[in-house]
Amino acid sequence: MKLMYRIVFIALSVSFFSGCVNTKHDWGNYETELYTYYKSPTPEEQEELMNELATTFARTESKGVVPPPGLYAEYGTFLFQEGDLPNAIVFYEKEKNAWPESTQFMDSLISTLQKRIDTQETRKPDDE
Amino acid sequence: MNKFRVLLLSILLILATSCATQPKQPYDWTAFEAADPRSILVLPVLNNTVDIDAPLYALSTLAIPLGEKGYYVFPVNTVKIVLEQEGLYEGEAIKELGTQAIANLFGADSVLYVEIDQWDAKYAVLATTVTVDINYMLDDKDGTRIWEEDVTMNYTPQQNSSGNPLADLVAAAIVAGITRAAPNYIPLMQQANAKAFVTGTRALPNGPYAADNK
Numbered sequence: 001m002k003l004m005y006r007i008v009f010i011a012l013s014v015s016f017f018s019g020c021v022n023t024k025h026d027w028g029n030y031e032t033e034l035y036t037y038y039k040s041p042t043p044e045e046q047e048e049l050m051n052e053l054a055t056t057f058a059r060t061e062s063k064g065v066v067p068p069p070g071l072y073a074e075y076g077t078f079l080f081q082e083g084d085l086p087n088a089i090v091f092y093e094k095e096k097n098a099w100p101e102s103t104q105f106m107d108s109l110i111s112t113l114q115k116r117i118d119t120q121e122t123r124k125p126d127d128e
Numbered sequence: 129m130n131k132f133r134v135l136l137l138s139i140l141l142i143l144a145t146s147c148a149t150q151p152k153q154p155y156d157w158t159a160f161e162a163a164d165p166r167s168i169l170v171l172p173v174l175n176n177t178v179d180i181d182a183p184l185y186a187l188s189t190l191a192i193p194l195g196e197k198g199y200y201v202f203p204v205n206t207v208k209i210v211l212e213q214e215g216l217y218e219g220e221a222i223k224e225l226g227t228q229a230i231a232n233l234f235g236a237d238s239v240l241y242v243e244i245d246q247w248d249a250k251y252a253v254l255a256t257t258v259t260v261d262i263n264y265m266l267d268d269k270d271g272t273r274i275w276e277e278d279v280t281m282n283y284t285p286q287q288n289s290s291g292n293p294l295a296d297l298v299a300a301a302i303v304a305g306i307t308r309a310a311p312n313y314i315p316l317m318q319q320a321n322a323k324a325f326v327t328g329t330r331a332l333p334n335g336p337y338a339a340d341n342k
Contacts, residue, residue, distance in 0.1 A: 024196050024339070034205065035188035035314060039181070069195050070203035077206040101167040101200035104235025109210075 025068035028056035050078050066098040073102065076109075085113045155330045160275050163268035166336045167200040169236035172208050174219030174243040181313070182247040183219070186262070189317040190242065193325045198338025202234060210234075219243070231269035238274065241265040246280075258283045258316060264324045275332065277324040283316040 033049040053075045060067045076091030089110050096106040170190045173183035187208070191201045210233075216222045219241075222230070227239050246261035259282050266275040325332045 024198070024337070025192075027192055027195075031188050031192055031314060035184060038184040038188060068191075069200045070191060070206070073203035073206050077203065077209055081209075095203070099200050101235075101237070102202070105202065109206075 026056060026060050026063075026065070027068050027071075028052055028059070030056070030068070030071065046078060046081075050075060053078075069099050069102075070095070072098060073106065073109075080113065085117050089113050157333070159268070159272055160266075160333065163238060163272070163274045165199070165237035165266075165268065165274075167202065167237045168194050168266070168335075169202045169207060169231065169234050169239045170194070170204050171222055171230070171239060171241055172211065172219050174223065174241065176243060176245050177247040179244075179247040179249075182244045182260075185313045185317045186242055186244060189314060189321055190240070193318075193321045194240075194332075194335075197325060197332055198335030200335075200337070202236060207234065227267040227271040228269065231267075231271075237269055239267045239269070241267070255284045258313065260316065260320060262320050262324070275330065277328060277330045279320045279323045279328070281320060281323065283313075283319065285312075285315070 029052050033045075033052045037045040037049045053071055056071060057067055057075070072091045072095035076088045076095065079085075079091060080088035092106045092110050092113075095102050096110075170187070173186040175183040187204055191204050194201045211217075211222060216225065223241065230236070231239055241264075243263040243265070244260070245263060246259060248260075249256055249258045259280075261278070261280045264275075264277045264279070265273060268274050324330075
């Protein structure tokens with residue numbers, strides 16, 4: 001009888017704890033990494049946050065689900081800050097395709113970056 | 129003697145019932161339902177305290193509870209950077225721009241303002257208690273206030289009891305020491321956010337991506 005209680009108790013606590021983990025989206029360590037980055041906005045912390053985001057994308061994409069709202073765009077913005085404009089655009093496009101609510105914002109970011117790329121390209125022949 | 133007992137009982141009863149009758153006003157959801165937002169733009173947090181870390185804790189923890197509620201949450205850091213490029217570094221300057229202009233800039237259905245009015249840490253030997261007062265205000269894209277909540281709470285970092293009082297005392301002292309040296313207030317913000325969005329009397333209705341909605 002005592003064993004029975006124990007089994008029921010264990011089953012209940014397992015379902016309770018798995019309930020905690022069962023979130024709608026897979027956020028990875030976004031919260032903690034973002035705070036750490038805000039606390040000390042160094043290139044190293046930015047790299048850590050980007051790695052965490054990339055890991056989250058790999059995990060969600062392998063399961064065939066979209067990552068949480070905003071994360072593709074956050075990654076794109078870090079790429080933009082690193083000067084990788086073409087790939088920043090790729091991630092803004094991903095955000096837009098995953099979350100239609102972001103369309104206007106992503107379109108404005110993409111067109112801004114595209115203009116920068118275009119002016120950089122037209123400037124090049126002048127330099128030579 | 130018996131009379132006395134009856135009197136005492138009735139006084140107790142009155143006390144108990146008067147405690148139980150708290151004024152519970154149903155929240156008016158008309159404006160919220162009219163706006164029916166799909167997306168929420170979280171703005172950089174307005175800090176009315178001297179604690180420089182408070183708004184960083186707040187901003188880092190707002191996206192998850194709202195996303196879990198089923199809303200599209202705009203990328204908080206990207207929004208922060210875009211606003212900074214427009215010359216808007218502070219919560220106050222952003223607020224002056226007005227909700228309509230901000231919502232238009234991002235194409236957002238609603239805009240969330242968060243203000244931290246109090247963030248006081250009381251250091252003691254065994255535990256650090258932090259008292260916070262946080263205001264959450266949600267406007268629709270036309271600038272109409274559609275929801276607000278004020279969370280005041282005390283937070284003491286938790287430790288688990290080992291069953292040994294002396295060991296607990298030592299553990300408590302260590303936790304207090306760690307909290308003082310490198311405080312982690314992410315759990316505090318998580319609790320405050322949960323109270324505002326999920327468990328409070330004015331918990332937000334589920335958004336369009338919640339499993340049980342539409």
